[in-house]
Amino acid sequence: MAKKNIFYAQSGGVTAVINASACGVIETARKHKDKFGKIYAGRNGIIGALTEDLIDTGKDSASAIAALRYTPSGAFGSCRYKLKGLQENKAEYERLIEVFKAHDIGYFFYNGGGDSQDTAHKVSQIGQTLGYPIVAIGVPKTVDNDLPITDNCPGFGSVAKYVAVSIREAAFDVASMAKTSTKVFVLEVMGRHAGWIAAAGGLAAEKEGDAPHIILFPEVTFDETKFLAKVKHSVDNYGYCALVVSEGVKNAQGQFLAEAGTRDAFGHAQLGGVAPFIAQLIKDKLGYKYHWAVADYLQRAARHIASKTDVEQAYALGKAAVELALKGENAVMPIIIRKSNKPYKWTIGKTELSNVANVERKMPAEYISADGFGITEKCREYLSPLIQGEDYPKYKNGLPQYVTLKNVAVPKKLSATFTMK
Numbered sequence: 001m002a003k004k005n006i007f008y009a010q011s012g013g014v015t016a017v018i019n020a021s022a023c024g025v026i027e028t029a030r031k032h033k034d035k036f037g038k039i040y041a042g043r044n045g046i047i048g049a050l051t052e053d054l055i056d057t058g059k060d061s062a063s064a065i066a067a068l069r070y071t072p073s074g075a076f077g078s079c080r081y082k083l084k085g086l087q088e089n090k091a092e093y094e095r096l097i098e099v100f101k102a103h104d105i106g107y108f109f110y111n112g113g114g115d116s117q118d119t120a121h122k123v124s125q126i127g128q129t130l131g132y133p134i135v136a137i138g139v140p141k142t143v144d145n146d147l148p149i150t151d152n153c154p155g156f157g158s159v160a161k162y163v164a165v166s167i168r169e170a171a172f173d174v175a176s177m178a179k180t181s182t183k184v185f186v187l188e189v190m191g192r193h194a195g196w197i198a199a200a201g202g203l204a205a206e207k208e209g210d211a212p213h214i215i216l217f218p219e220v221t222f223d224e225t226k227f228l229a230k231v232k233h234s235v236d237n238y239g240y241c242a243l244v245v246s247e248g249v250k251n252a253q254g255q256f257l258a259e260a261g262t263r264d265a266f267g268h269a270q271l272g273g274v275a276p277f278i279a280q281l282i283k284d285k286l287g288y289k290y291h292w293a294v295a296d297y298l299q300r301a302a303r304h305i306a307s308k309t310d311v312e313q314a315y316a317l318g319k320a321a322v323e324l325a326l327k328g329e330n331a332v333m334p335i336i337i338r339k340s341n342k343p344y345k346w347t348i349g350k351t352e353l354s355n356v357a358n359v360e361r362k363m364p365a366e367y368i369s370a371d372g373f374g375i376t377e378k379c380r381e382y383l384s385p386l387i388q389g390e391d392y393p394k395y396k397n398g399l400p401q402y403v404t405l406k407n408v409a410v411p412k413k414l415s416a417t418f419t420m421k
């Protein structure tokens, strides 16, 4: 059988290590020249397939591809684009087939979170419903750590490390100033509906009185009275209060405390701005001077402080995705299976795409302390291995050296263009 070409793409919010997965996919596929043809990447995820905007990764050298392992963000561009159901928009699927046929694509690797695994799942169904044979494999990624079944998600360990390090450092600062100036510091972190990233801040606290003194989770309804009493207790007892607040915190009516008012293609609200809200509330009700920060893209782009464990897992999952295809698997996603906590041991398994598409895994109740403002020992045991190790990029002139690929376009073969709805 003639060798088929590969389509690889990145989708959803990017991370410090999604390029390490790309590196794993491309380096592994390059080792199997007897099995695979060209390795193409979609420019901006699935949009690259729909608009026939493919990148020939073969134009980049082995050293450029190797440097992806150390480079944050999505080297080929990402997207938030939802494929509709087959019945709702058959034209979109016909277009995908047209592009895949024109470029002889037989393998589809899609690197993303829950929404993106839904796309991978839908593409895998093209084979059955529209008779175009394609092997579709998901590659997990999301800083939110909310994919089910896999022990954790690449991208998360590095954000977790960034947040734990940042709240520890900022807490040292505010502790120094607290006597005559700032008494409260609020760090807002990502995570949308799941509190995993906020929980990771809790790793910074090792003994009574350590920061963060309060964590606000999306899983726990915000109770203003209880919250303010806890802030006051912290300032009275430790001299200051350092908080980690998830962007997804909701009030008793189920509304986000801070919603920017815009939505993405999947209908997700754009979040951000809960830190100033919380800081102002504290100032108004308790009178403490504050500082706040929104970690925002800094947290998920912070490759300089990435977790070594996370980088290794991201690479291993990219590699495993290609190996699954070689074994004849289809419509699956490689996952991380935890073998033990101490010492931390993990291996790679797999699950059906249908099990992960659109499913969100939130923090279990047993990971949140009884008062709702901290993490339990069990949670610490789960999180701690994921932030272990450092994997610094090379530095030059005091700055990390990151790669920008050539991203040479594959010549178009189709005359028709496609307008996305």
Ligand code: F6P
Pocket (backbone or CB within 6 Å): 012, 013, 014, 080, 113, 142, 143, 144, 190, 191, 192, 264, 270, 271, 300
């Ligand atoms: O999906 C991952 C994530 O980083 C969320 O934590 C965050 O709410 C969202 O992406 C932000 O998305 P965007 O970069 O599209 O605004």
